[in-house]
Amino acid sequence: MFAGDDIERWGFLAHELQEAMIDSAASCPKDAPDAIQSPNPWTIIAALTKTLQEAMARIEMLEAAAR
Secondary structure (H helix, E strand, O other): OOOOOOOOOOOOOHHHHHHHOOHHHEOOOOOOOOOOOOEOHHHHHHHHHHHHHHHHHHHHHHHHHHO
């Protein structure tokens, strides 16, 4: 599917996102016979945003407690 080269690439495996998150984290069901699965960036962005908001709230709470 892709030609080999020396470029380092980072990414996600769609079926692993489905296992760790929700089914809509990928474009189609795992092992669908007539489809190539790919990550759904909007689901990933939403999950990362929620996680960042939770982390920021915790940081603010810890900073307030330290004062």
